[in-house]
Amino acid sequence: MSGDNTNNDCAPCVPCAQESLFSRSCIALLTISFVLVGAFIAMTLIGDAVFYLPVLRQVFSFRYYPLLLVAVPLLSGPLQAALGYRSAWLRDLTAVTTTFVTFLFILAMYPQLLTDSIYNTIPAVFGYGLHFHVDWLSYVMVSVSGILWLLVTIYAHEYMAPEEHQDRFYLWMSVTLGGVLGTVMASDILTMFLFFEIMTFSSYMLVAHNESAESLLAGNNYIYMGVAGGLAVLVAMILVLFSTKTLQFTYLAAELAETGWIQYAVAALLILGFGVKAGMLPVHIWLPKAHPVAPTPASALLSGVLIKIGAYGILRVATSFFMPAAGPLMSRDNPLWNLSHVTGAAVIWIGILTMAVGVFMALQQSNMKKMLAYHSISQMGYIIMGAGVAAYLGYYGAMGFSGAVYHTVNHALFKSLLFMVAGVVYLRYHELNMYNLGGLWRKLPVTFVVCIIAALGITGMPFFNGFASKSILHHAIDEAYTYGHGSFRYAEVVFTIVSGGTVCSFIKLISYTFLGRCPEKIATVPNTGNRMMQMAMGGVAVLIVGIGVFPGYLMNTFIIPATRSFTYDPAFIDRYLVDMNFFNSHDLMGTVRVYALGFAIFFVGKKLHLFHLHLPKWLSVEYVMYKPLQSAVLRVSRHITTNYETKANNADVYIYAALLMGSLLMLTVFFR
């Protein structure tokens, strides 16, 4: 189950007892977690009676898991850094154990969730208190983050071994986990904001870890945009608090509807603020820079989890602030859906634009990690579009909502796996340009297999996880023009083309990297085992296939309860979502069309050398907007300082006189 099926012939493990102790502990922990996941799935299928075995009752009735989940990683980070001074393997084992313990806590929360959502409060902090609340939506996010963090931490041990400043890396990785868990479990926007900012700063340390000029530049992009996004959320928060007197994620559409233009300002600021993290256009420019330069475990987590937090933020506010409370007379035409409707329409188009630009840019890339980063943007476009449909259709938005959530889970899995694959290639050959690689399937068979699995996942092949969520999202955009405006018909066309582009892009990745002839430089590199890395990747691959074969499980157990907890039409959910038949002929035929389109683009592109086409610089948002903006601010400041500082300082008495005369005049003449 652990996926430790490496068949590399020569694997001279570091001849060190501690190393093997570490590996054995990891294997044990991972096996235990997979057994537990199996048991967990069995229990959810059998029913909740099992949860009340006397032995487990104590464990399952503990009320403070959310607090523990936040506290454990935040406290463990400094501990790891301190241990790192003494021994590396002990630090890494602590890191793995921490994530394992976190994961256990997450599993143990489930039974309480069946009866009610879990509330925790730390009073007095910020004067409002910190409030945590785990509902189904949070639980999906929490469990994805938990399991992915466990696998990536195992993966990190071997990958990070040659790097410097490992203590720092583990410290901030653990703090980031605390931030992520806190953000998704927050029950009011102030708590969310606190952890959101913790996450921004700690993940900055991961991005800039290498301290190379490139990664510092990428880090600067990331941190400034992150701070700007945070401030946008802050302003929105102040507006919400002022106009509704609450910060909790409750249904506020009725209160906000009375505030006039403020509601639109709030919506725009929140979407912009969270969109920065989500890699939404046009505030995505940090993403393709930051993800490639970060160490691979960090890029896997950034692409896998962190950018989803932005999408989660949009989903969360769309299902609370912009949503009216359920009532007996609630219907689709209720005017309280107005804000949701307007924002949703905008967000759908932003999502469509994001996915199209992302995939288009991805096709131009030669650096594997950069290409994957652009695919992250493109896939985030799917999720943002789903969230947009959910908001746009309002009462009937359950399809868009579940598509967005489902795709969040799936993308977390296959994108982190793809980054891990790129990491293995880079660790072995120090090469990320796919045109300089080739024939690696012989050298890295396990990696090849998991790469194929991940690629099938992202391109939406039936029996791999992406298929389910892409079908749902496709249904969602179909509904957007069935129930809503006709122009979303074109959105659907873009959706199909983008899916084709994704297929093409991964054909390109696999054929250039793993197939074909092996360049000599590569062929001479000796084989060394990276067993723990392979095990971690195998773990993710198992999950991808598992979800792909049983797409209904995730849907029925987690996502449909999540949709039911918000103001979505229960009749609609029963009719379209419950026991959805994923493998129907219509969707399967759609997949065939997408794959045919993908192959066509690939061969046309290869024939006409379109993949080497690079857009002129002036077309990129960065050169049109951000660079000039930044340099303008700096230049203006310097200009003012050099030219006017001394002048102003020398003219002090004149300034005084002018102001005095001015104010006296104003007060006495104009006021009188």
Added chain:
Amino acid sequence: MLSLHLPVYALLAPLIAALILPLTTDGDSRQLRYIVGGAALCATALAAVSLKGTLGGDVYTYYFGNWIPGVGIEFVINIFSSFMSLVVVFISTLVIFYAFRNITHDLAQHLIPYYFTLIFLMLFAMVGMIYTNDLFNLYVFMEILSLTSCAIVSIKRKGRNLLASLKYLMQGTIGSVSILMGIAFLYMVSGNLNMSALAELMPDIWQSHSINVLISIGFILTGFGIKAAVFPLHTWLPDAHSSAPTPSSALLSGLVVKIYLFAAMKLLFQVIGVDIMREVGLQLFLVLFAVSGMIMGSVFAIGQTDIKRVLAYSSVAQIGYIALGISLASPAGLNAAFFHVVAHALMKGALFLSAGAMIFTTGKRNVNEFSGMGYRMPFSMTVFTIGAFGMIGIPGFAGFISKWYLGLAVLDGGHPWILLIILLSSLLNAMYYLPIIIKAFLCHECETVPSVMERDGLPATMWVPMAIMAVLIVLLGVFPQLLMNITGQMPHLFL
């Protein structure tokens, strides 16, 4: 119950210390430190006890020499004056302890007793300005404060210090004269210098001699504009604050400018009254200056390379925040302003003290040379980071809370556009603080930097005050109610 003389003792303790200190000759002796430290702690304790007496909302008045208010001097000890004097004395005490070692870096031995004399005189004047309820007495304390604060800049006796303090002195004098002029215009028509009495007469005066009141407002505002370095009258501040010895910079930026703002508040709210302010439409006028200061202070700070100059210009921006809260003239605005006074005193104190510690140890002042400082002096740089995060407004640090309440106050006052200015100003703050921090902790071009963090090697008198400030910044950032419960009682004393 408060012993009636306690607050006055808190005022006298620094004065007595200031008189004793010149008698000692050895600037580095243990004796000097005992006297200085003892007096500072004593003043803190007295101020703390007098705060305890007023926490319930009691107000005490103290007549010097039992002269009646119209003739003699009246002190008012209420929650505002006792708390703010505690803040002043407490932060000064931290800075004084820090100064024991740090000042030996800047000053010759024989000047050190005089330096502490000046500091104590300054402390005396600051506390006096907070307590007093008499306009002319206010002016006297203000003059003492101006002269001593010039002197603690010029005591370094270098060319740029003398130049800076001369400019400070000239501008300060213009400001003082301007304020005196304003007071005179009020005295001319009222014949009274006691603030409470003036306030009672004010409606009648406003009816009969409104032109006097208006001219007086103009003079007073412009005068305090200079004194408190409100943009664009800030021009003396960067030179004076950056060239002064570090403890002086911390006191000047952290405390002195705010004392002038308090005095301006007393005149505006307690003498002239908020009704007249509203009638004249003074609020929007003041808001515009505050807002332009918030932006321009940061714009100037971005262009600087000297670390202390960056911090000095940052003060100009932060004074804009406080001035904004005051000029909103609403309970929420004043509350936010008071909170930010304390928060900024701590943050700017922490920033100046940590920057001073780095200058003390490495001699580097240029921010471009700060590469790898996080490894060379991790403790100081951490304190600097905490202060800077506070300034940017990262949640969990005191500055965030100020921005939060200021934002709510701005909405409450019906100026939602100022929210955008706050956002822009925070972004600009990030633009000059973050590069310093990033360069200090992550540095790619410096091979000479050790890869393992070293100890700072600071004496305890330096790092303990820095640590206390850093802890308080975080504490106030996480539990703002500790302070909000106190500052929340203050606005009604003014409005």
